[in-house]
Amino acid sequence: MEATLALVDARCGAPGVIGEDRRLAEFVPVGVPDEVRERIGALPQGHGILGLLIRHPAPVRIAEISEHPDFCGFPEHHPPMHSFLGVPVRVRGEIFGNLYLTDNRSAKEFDAEDESAVSVLAVVAGVAIDNARLLAEGRLGRPGQPLPERSRTVCCRAGHRRRCYGSSSSTPGGTSPPT
Incomplete structure (x- = not known):
């Protein structure tokens, strides 16, 4: 995930895995200090902006998170975040999860080039996940x-x-x- 952040100059990001209940089963934040992460408390479940990608799995770019109609606030102690880029990760055509990135440091918002780069990484991630599953099953x-x-x-x-x-x-x- 660190390489993805560097590629598009994002301050924070996280891969999210969607569970059978259509909520985030796993969420691994990168770029948020551990002490801040601990103060925030429970990990997100997939409501608001994060849930937007779960409900509508297509790339999403948002210039100002707080102005989006799906924004439902941040928990106490959460650092402020402004720009957002989210891209679905598919495995064999099925949605597995999403890549979430926030706060483009070199521009006010993420652009089409950032979206394209992260989309390619999402495809590669999907293939890697599929290959890992096949390897675990002994079929690779x-x-x-x-x-x-x-x-x-x-x-x-x-x-x-x-x-x-x-x-x-x-x-x-x-x-x-x-x-």
């Missing part, structure tokens, strides 16, 4: 075996052909990967 190949087609596609779209195919000389179709 051993080291040295090719990645599942879905993983190869995402890696190659991200420009990592060499790593995906295990060769520095070719990819399927006989073309050389980018160097």
Whole structure:
């Protein structure tokens, strides 16, 4: 998550996992000091702005959180937050959770480029989660075996052909990967 924050110059963020009850089952804040986190108390369950992504899983950019109609306030001791970017994480087409980022430090709000970058990371996160599940179930190949087609596609779209195919000389179709 730290790399995601750095990529879009966000002050705080969190991955959130959605439970069967359509609430946040897990929420791991990054960028909020531990002592502040402890004073805030219970983790969010997915109401307000965070719940917006659960109810409508599509990227959301908000310039001022407190002015959004879904804003329902912050708990006591919560640091002020202003700009917001949220992106869903899908695993095999199903919503698994969301990436939440707040307070763009270099601009008043997050822009379309930030949204695009975090959306790509959400796709990669979804593939990593899927691969971890497959590995845990024993359905993912051993080291040295090719990645599942879905993983190869995402890696190659991200420009990592060499790593995906295990060769520095070719990819399927006989073309050389980018160097």
